[in-house]
Amino acid sequence: MTFIPKPQIDLPGQHENDLGLSLRDYEGSLSTLCAGCGHDSITAALVQALWEMSIRPEMLIKMSGIGCSSKTPAYFVHGAHGFNSVHGRMPSVATGASAANRDLICIGISGDGDSLSIGFGQFGHVIRRNVNMLYLIENNGVYGLTKGQFSASADAGSTAKNGTVNQMQNINTVATAISMGVSFVGRAFSGDREQLVPLLKAAIAHPGCAVLDIISPCVTFNNHEGSTKSYAYTREHKKQATETDLVPPRAEIKASYYAGDTHPVRLHDGSTILLKKADPDYDPTRRNNALAYLERHRRRGQIVTGLLFIDQNVPDMHIQSRTVATPLKDLDYRDLNPGSAALEALQRGMK
């Protein structure tokens, strides 16, 4: 069997970002996922988004658990840091990394199995703690890596490739996240790059836990008729509630952006998320409105996509815990370890 690496070719007419890096500089090693897997498409969208945002590879940390989806951090930004943890435990490792070095841009990649079954508890708490990260669920309705068993996101009534009908109710990631108090949640589809890339950028810029539930067809085990997570089904039932765009800090916001239903959300770093409502009766800033909207469309069999809920005012982990503003690695040893006298003083205070 031959297996060639993707050749590196410097072509005329190629662009560079603000750091002088090409798109290819944001790629990783060659994917070993099945050809046509939705996860690979999400990887490519991440490459695009990170390149466009000119993020320094060494300022990025990629976290994951176990699953085909959790393998994908290897396939983008080879110059970044990463940690491939155990099944369902990505959130706690990400929390630790973020606590230690708050300057890092943290991207956690998980699957519907990884987050909604074995890691369900961790999923809830990382949201509550509002760890500053992009929490990405590559949702295919199955455990891809272990050959296609139904996952907790599989819709009741949908069938497995061998014909088995799923009897259990599904966990709606977005609704769950909202009810847990998430500060940013959206849904997208791996097959719609135009919607996905800006959404990824907004989620990365958001200063808190931004959850993205991305329908990502498992081409090998869950792309058949009877599946509700296939390419064809998702395309047919997708309903876009909002359109998103991220305007970087200092960039001018054109007046035309404010036209109609466009709603700007200014982030602490000075960038602005522009939210355009594709559906006028949707309000992504009110929880009850969002939840009711999701439920209404679920009953109609529609898959609602876009940035679905955002609340800028939820404090993130560092604010909640009143941690020091400097990454721990940059603190002087004496500040980090003030010695036994300081410890005694602390303990006295606790008596």
Add this chain to the structure above:
Amino acid sequence: MKRTDTSNPDYFHKVVDCQWGCPAHTDVPEYIRLIAQGRFDDAYMVNRESNVFPGILGRVCDRPCEPACRRGRMDEKPVAICRLKRVAADHRGDITDRLPIAPDRKNGKRVALIGAGPASLTVCNDLMPLGYECTVFEAQAVAGGLMRYNIPSFRLPPKVLDEEIGYILDMGVDIRFNHRVASMRDLLEQGFDAIFVGSGAPRGKELKLPGRYDAENIHIGIDWLESVAFGHVDAIGERVLVIGVGNTAMDCCRTSLRLGAKSVKVMARKPREFFKASAWELEDAEEERVEIVVNHSPRAFVVENGKLKGMMFDLMEYVVENGRILDQEVTGEEFIACDDVVLAIGQENAFPWIERDIGIEFGPWEEPVVDKATYESTRSGVFFGGDAAFGPLNIIWAVEHGHQAAISIDLHCRGESLRDRLPVQLQMDSRKMGMHEWSYSNSFDPIARRKMMHVALEKRFENLHTEVELGFDAEQTAQEVERCLNCDIQTVFTDSLCIECDACLDICPVQCLTITANGSRDNMVARLKAPVLEPDQPFFVSGELKQTARVMVKDENFCIHCGLCAERCPTAAWDMQKSLLSFPQAAGYGGASTSSEPPCQQRKAG
């Protein structure tokens, strides 16, 4: 845009730019792969089928394929297509049993050919196996035309000519040497069924300046080269001026150096960017320390007491914009001393031996009126090809003219319309072997073009006949073959299979694939992933895709035929398929009196 019709052979043919650029449509990637496998005989035969003289052309072809080669678009230098052709020729074994054979029983038709240059020889090559009796009249005592007595032997050794011309003549061509045809009228009366004029463009252009005829040491380039080739001239003065900067000029200077010249200057009227010579011929001449002098326009030959002293030149200055001369000015004059002058400012065809009242019409510049598709003159049954048809071109064009004229002669002799020509045929064949396995070398090798090794300078001038180029060695060959992108292994798309997963778009190392809404070409150009840099290269546009009614668009320009799109496609909507193009030749028209096809027509795909 409408769905691209890939069943039209032109579409995939244009993707194989080298083959599209080659006048005889040599299947370049096919023979390069055969060389890679060490199958030199097969590589030679693939070449011979279309270009007839692989050993000759592997040394001196004008190589229009190389500027066309798409490898040159990504790392500046094209594949050394011509050098590899020589590798196939130099390393072939005995292929005589694979050559076409003329049948013992003739078909009763007689064809007369004037001149034994590459054009006539190709006609013989194509018609002899069909049972035609070919009679060639050649003014000289040897066959090969300008290839023999104008292209110097240090570029093209006689042995190579003998072998490849022999393959044709040995089929039983009736060749009459030292027979200059003096009257077309007389020839027409001899009852041939068809006549082919392959007499070349034998007249070198004159430079009628003051003093031209006052001294002896002023030579017409092509005549002088001929005299050298036939041994009539074996010396030249120490200081030589060559006027003109075409390929003939380069041969004249390099020959002068071998005949004793110590200082050779090429005198050019214009700046370098306007030179006609091929880059490699200039390079080779300069390597031999030929001096190229620009912006000198000849004004007069300076002759004293019947002896050439030198030449007077006007010094020129030009206003050049976007590669065009807008204005020129004489800024002074200069005398340059010399012992000999060689004029190499072009040549033309001339037909003093064709009477003007026998139905063969000539145009305003005394050029014959020849049909561009059939090569027939205005007199039925009389055909022209090679330099005789449209003025001086090169060997590979002469060969292609010969192929086409042979088809016409065959149709003519069988009483069929010359316009009933067979179409080019396209055959597609998958190259998939397994999951990630293709039956061709699909990896991209970033190695730069290999450099031809030359005989050392001191050695070169010792003997007029020492071949300068040494040919590629085994290592160079092994590396150079891998530079070919296999452009004939085409990406073939099946619209109905695509599920729009984007996998192929993301893996493509040159970003040449896009799925987007259909629209006009201009409108879509803006939406493609990579900028369109070669506007002449057609796009592939699929039909509507099932799920979103968008279309798959491929800009063929930079595709490196790596097959990754096909490897990544979950539904095999992309496949890598070899496009085998068959260009009809006379033998394919059913006029053969032999029962089996000649071996060279039995194509094997590698």
